[in-house]
Amino acid sequence: MLRSVLPLMRKQRSGVIININFVAGQIGFPCSSAFVSSQFAIQGLSESLRYELEPFGIAVSLIEPGIIRSSTFTNFIVMAQRAKRLSSPYSEMTRKITNDMGRMPELGSLPVEVASTILKALQSKPILPRYLVGNDAAILIETRKSMTDIEFENFVKGTIARV
Helix, strand or coil: CHHHHHHHHHHHCCEEEEEECCHHHCCCCCCCHHHHHHHHHHHHHHHHHHHHHHHHCEEEEEEEECCECCCCHHHHCCCCHHHHCCCCCCHHHHHHHHHHHHCCHHHCECHHHHHHHHHHHHHCCCCCCEEEECHHHHHHHHHHHHCCHHHHHHHHHHHHCCC
């Protein structure tokens, strides 16, 4: 997509790129390594593009929701099939995470909040590097910033992952 739109945006010296990147792009979680790593990659891409494209009048921003209240929420719990097998050393952890995550959508933000945040970003001057969506995302990021790495790891183990 970028290869298609960037030549025109550079030529007209304007444009906006909005990437949707779950808050998992800033924080690792157990049993979702593939999903989390893709989110970290989107964050790195967006932050780098911001520097590269600003001289051309092109803004880049991340919309970072936490949990979204949706019937497809569990599709975002990406786990290797082998980890789910009883013979896997990760089967118990995977079961616990899956059970805990299954209860989270009711606590999440509505999809319309993501849409509203995208509109807010597009109307902002200047467009900020990132916009968090949902109290859970804001609380999680603030909690991460207020703790050492080990403290946050223990927080995740004790409250989010219960591993």
